[in-house]
Amino acid sequence: MASGPREKFDNPVVEWIDSRLPVFTLMNKEYGVFPTPKNFNYFWNFGAIAMFMLVTMIVSGIVLAMHYTANVGMAFDSVERIMRDVNGGWLIRYIHMNGASFFFIAVFIHMFRGMYYGSYKQPRELLWILGVVIFLLMMATAFMGYVLPWGQMSYWGATVITNLFSAIPLVGEKIVTLLWGGFSVDNPTLNRFFALHYLMPFVIFAVVFLHVWALHVTGSNNPAGIEPKTKKDTLPFHPYYTMKDTFGLLVFIIVYALFVFYAPDYLGHPDNYTPANPLVTPAHIVPEWYFLPFYAMLRAITFDIGIPFTDITIISAKLGGVLTMFGSIALLILLPWLDTHPIRSARYRPLFRTFLLLFVVVFVFLGYVGSQPADATLGPLPLSVFGLLGTAYYYGFFLVILPWLSKNEKGRDLPASIHESVLG
């Protein structure tokens, strides 16, 4: 945002503004001529797609908020009224509801891209960490949004998740009471969740701004994982990537629209069309699909960890599960220091590539485990055993495999330049 030397604009109005506040110069520098590696594949679309989804969520959310009532006596009915009586209300709600899912789809792919091509490595560590912060804020936002319609899943999801904090030794119960504003999930809880659900997307917006700022300091990574050296390696962002991003975005929107119009409740849960009832728990509580792998890790710890042959418990099963779940995100933050291999892109690291793809398979499988009732079985064994194995691989990947590979994987020869890698 420095106001260095500036080129004049032909349009006098633009020039008048720009000479006083150089927004046009800034836009042109960052999104017009910005030199961008010329070898991007479609994985590089998902940042722009995530940005589009954030804006979609904010716009649809603000309109929903104009019709929604955050009171336990009225919330469920106000959402039903949005669905039945408000003009086009069903559409706005389905855009918002499925938008959350598609936002997560975009961000999961975006994160996978970062891992596969080593975008978290020096000098982009902070860029990556800001991304993880956005992911955390998104999870909190989506969790609180899901509570708002005040259905059975809203209520019991909120109960189970806020109860996680009771696992904290000594002050746990106090914290939970503070979160609830009472002695159970109730009206004060709904009210504050609504206030925070409204606020947090704008906090996300601010962190996205920092994320993009950091990106424009280091420049983008690319599928070859080597830095651009000459002009031959890059293209101006506009029109090349504005077009590529627009095309990818349109394809993404088509799929999103298919869900909104033809399968709007496919990703949701029917129990949430039953009004919240504090006296009856649904037979099978499941979170939204994007939380399932983490939910599986939470439930994987079913045993107390203590001093052997005594009754002394150091970490109860409950606390262990909570730590395991939050730890899985903490590992993402540490990733740049766990994988210190000099080669970025998995293209030139066959071993890393194999373990990473296996990691993705395990992550999806954990999602399946999380979706099943706790006493489910797979073949002769209880499913929780597989949940534990999957969790072990998740942790092992970060804490054992990556550090080991950093020292021992030889890797393939890197191309001399991006230009050369494209020509093959």
Added chain:
Amino acid sequence: MAAKTKNNQDGETRRDFLQLTAGAFGAVGAGAVAWPFINSLNPAKDTLALSTTEVDLTPVEIGQSITVMWRGKPVFIRHRTQEEIEEAREVDTADLRDKQTDEDRVEKPEWLVLVGICTHLGCVPVGQKNTEPRGDFGGWFCPCHGSHYDTSGRIRKGPAPKNLAVPPYEFTSDTSIKIG
């Protein structure tokens, strides 16, 4: 020259001191301002005012259970049968995860009063009606992750760490209690 350096150093330590005290006061001040905001999220007076519930026990027959609301939570009241009481008292507490005798959990043996919230992650266990599953120990069963509670509401099997909580309550007459 040397004198000046010394002076400078003197100034430096005084400045350090002032900065530290100013910083400390600032931090305490910020905390003092933050506290009312955080504390406003704790239960309000009207929420606290709802925290006692009176229950008339006359209509509850032996073997029956009722559920009442207390602080937004279900409270289970079971009029236990003689067998249920005996079953609860025969257990050797050494075998229990959360060691408590039945005597410690009731005011009067025939009336068992419990917070109906599973101590695992907060689901409401089933077993209030005779027709509902009551788990392997004849008390309650939590379908969420499979915790079994006995006829004293003690955890016997499954992931829950603690017995079902006994809320504070007292008998206001032979047939009514005040919870909270």
